[in-house]
Amino acid sequence: MRKRIVMTAVLAGTMLLSACSSGNNKVAENVTKGEETTSTTKKPITLTLFDKNVGDPFTNPVAQEITERTGVFIEIQQPTGNPDEKLNLMLVSGDLPDIALIDRREATLNKYIAGGALIPLNDLIEKYAPNIKARYGDVLSKSVYEDGKNYYLNNWYGLDPDPNWAINMRMDVLEEFGYGERALAGDSFTQDEFLDLLRKFKAKYPSVDGNPSIPMTVNAEHMPTIIGSFKAMYGMKTYYEKDGRLEFIVRDPRYLEMIKFINTLYTEGLLDREWGINKAQNYEQKTSSGRVFATAGGIVNEANSAFRAQNGEDTHKLFYGFKVTAPGVEPADTTFGPRSSLGWDGVGITVANKHPVETIKFLDFLASEEGQYLLMWGKEGMNWNMENGVHVPTQEALDAIRADWAEFSKTTGARKWTWMIRNGLGEDGTPYDLMFRYNRDNVNQHALKSMEGSTWDTALYDDLGPKGGTPDALSEQKIKDIIDNTFSNMVYAKSHAEIDDMYKKMIDELEANQAVKIEDIYTANYKVRMELYNNAESK
Incomplete structure (x- = not known):
């Protein structure tokens, strides 16, 4: 059934509403199963997780602590080739992991949502994920899909306070x-x-x-x-x-x-x-x-x-x-500091997942303050200690990071599993990112x-332009090329008067290439996004 939903959506253009409705039924079925097994199952469950960034086995000290705390063992799936191609292949075949880490900047994430491959998370968050709800804040509202639901959780989210330019x-x-x-x-x-x-x-x-x-x-x-x-x-x-x-x-x-x-x-x-x-x-x-x-x-x-x-x-x-x-x-x-609060990746639970309740609880632990320090600093007593309410790394850990941070990460597990990561400082004022901050x-x-x-x-303001492959997208690209070429010519101009002439000519070229129409698209998409955001915030 799941495979048929995904195949139909991708290859035959099934209506989104139908796919989402079917996905919701699966969520209800799986949530019930999850609730039944949570109280009776002590042996860790195994979930498959697709992550293009890491292929190590889930056995280092941090991984072991996560399994002990959550009752979840992760089987990592890492592509050997292009991760986007692998994700698309899994989508078409219906051979999905339980959890998928997908680049937010790629069209693949929306394909997974439109194809009914990711389940909506709103009810699960409301019922089982207090840390996600509290810590993500309006990031959830900014990440809603066009139906007003959340299908993924942002990774490396929140405004990074570090200087950019x-x-x-x-x-x-x-x-x-x-x-x-x-x-x-x-x-x-x-x-x-x-x-x-x-x-x-x-x-x-x-x-x-x-x-x-x-x-x-x-x-x-x-x-x-x-x-x-x-x-x-x-x-x-x-x-x-x-x-x-x-x-x-x-x-x-x-x-x-x-x-x-x-x-x-x-x-x-x-x-x-x-x-x-x-x-x-x-x-x-x-x-x-x-x-x-x-x-x-x-x-x-x-x-x-x-x-x-x-x-x-x-x-x-x-x-x-x-x-x-x-x-x-x-x-x-x-x-000087343009940053997206929505991060780099989307962490989604797929329709193949038979344990959505355990999965959202697992993700909620990772998103917690305690989970963040475990993921990014490693185990307490091994890499760091709590002194007067402040996380303090051991000198041995700092020396090891300076000597070879990659080896330190591999052996201790610190910063190896970067899931549900929040930018910035923890509650005690120390940075979540021990190694680089x-x-x-x-x-x-x-x-x-x-x-x-x-x-x-x-x-x-991100990704408000026309859909790729459309005539409007071609017009937008031509306009951007005109702007780029004119920029260089104006820098080389012999006088400011010559710049004025070049600028006027550029604006005329923009008008001739339907700039107003493209700006209408920007404006319309922005208004839709703001409406979705405001509606989500008001709930």
């Missing part, structure tokens, strides 16, 4: 030019101050070690991040919101101001002449050479590692992240201050 500047140069105290305190800089610093660097250091200096460079392989970092200075987000509509960001008057600023950097020789073609290797060589003062995007790890190796761990010759604010923009209004270097620690308050949630 920044304008990175060398601390030693900032100190040399009289900005040391402000820089060390994590203060922001205005656009004019940043421009002045670039000019001073070029004037004082026309060359470094016999090579021309580069006041600012970027990694062209991450161009969306670079453009996003400049947009962040102006407080721009995904769309230009005007009169209740979502429009292409290029319609925002601040976009044209941003282009003219970047053009100024280029025409004055402050921006690397190869900004648009720098490969990662070229970028790393330049930033590590000492010829560069500033860059945009993520933390400059490779160059900073090279500087520490050359000058010692305490050197100030390092790139630090800062907010740079455009005219009229307050530091709190910058948008507990001990931070000076640059990372500084960024927590300098970039604070710049994170914003992209969740309600």
